[in-house]
Amino acid sequence: MSQPRRFTERKLVLASHNQGKAAEIAELLQPFDIEVISAASLGLPEPEETEDSFIGNARLKALAATRASKLPALADDSGLCVDALDGAPGIFSARWAGPSKDFGHAMDRVLKGIAGKPRGAHFVAALALAWPDDHCEVFEGKVYGTLADAPRGSRGFGYDPIFIPDGHAVTFGEMDPAKKHAMSHRAVAFRMLVDGCFG
Numbered sequence: 613m614s615q616p617r618r619f620t621e622r623k624l625v626l627a628s629h630n631q632g633k634a635a636e637i638a639e640l641l642q643p644f645d646i647e648v649i650s651a652a653s654l655g656l657p658e659p660e661e662t663e664d665s666f667i668g669n670a671r672l673k674a675l676a677a678t679r680a681s682k683l684p685a686l687a688d689d690s691g692l693c694v695d696a697l698d699g700a701p702g703i704f705s706a707r708w709a710g711p712s713k714d715f716g717h718a719m720d721r722v723l724k725g726i727a728g729k730p731r732g733a734h735f736v737a738a739l740a741l742a743w744p745d746d747h748c749e750v751f752e753g754k755v756y757g758t759l760a761d762a763p764r765g766s767r768g769f770g771y772d773p774i775f776i777p778d779g780h781a782v783t784f785g786e787m788d789p790a791k792k793h794a795m796s797h798r799a800v801a802f803r804m805l806v807d808g809c810f811g
């Protein structure tokens with residue numbers, strides 16, 4: 613396999629319309645001397661996520677943003693995969709919350725769906741970095757855990773209040789954000805991106 617392309621530019625577009633996620637990625641990018649431009653500030657549209665994998669959708673979002681902005685673009689496609697639901701909501705994690713982004717409802721649907729069943733789950737994040745010539749590098753990270761009986765904590769975003777990472781007693785919603793950022797699916801994918809493209 614060939615080596616990933618190095619990122620030697622000074623600027624990139626953060627191709628996410630999710631505030632919580634964009635804040636986490638901006639924080640992960642903090643140690644690098646990169647000007648981060650939000651998709652919202654450029655008025656970029658939110659592409660329809662038509663692929664059937666995290667990697668496919670991450671690629672699609674990064675390529676849409678780099679084509680529209682003519683700048684390198686970083687996109688994230690992520691979600692919660694629940695063992696007892698055969699991997700659902702998976703790539704449909706955002707869609708389970710509906711247009712009003714009601715994650716209380718989405719978490720309730722997950723917890724009702726696994727009542728009396730095993731509580732294993734994992735988060736997946738695919739990070740795609742694309743350049744204006746359509747070259748794209750993608751990295752995928754995971755974190756394993758179990759689901760709480762009810763949502764706990766108001767930190768983080770999305771499904772964080774029901775996810776307890778293995779080896780810990782608190783949910784991502786209760787955890788110090790710096791601790792989540794050191795161990796999350798997104799942090800794992802980001803370390804691979806740094807090793808591959810920023811090293």
Ligand SMILES: O=c1nc[nH]c2c1ncn2[C@H]1C[C@H](O)[C@@H](COP(=O)(O)OP(=O)(O)OP(=O)(O)O)O1
Binds near residue numbers: 658692706768769
């Ligand atoms: O660390 C996380 N903690 C809690 N929940 C999470 C996390 N990571 C992904 N998730 C859930 C919620 C999110 O809404 C969905 C991703 O869906 P996904 O399509 O990748 O993102 P999105 O539609 O919210 O924003 P965008 O596509 O513009 O980046 O999975």
Ligand SMILES: [Mg+2]
Binds near residue numbers: 661706
């Ligand atoms: Mg999305």
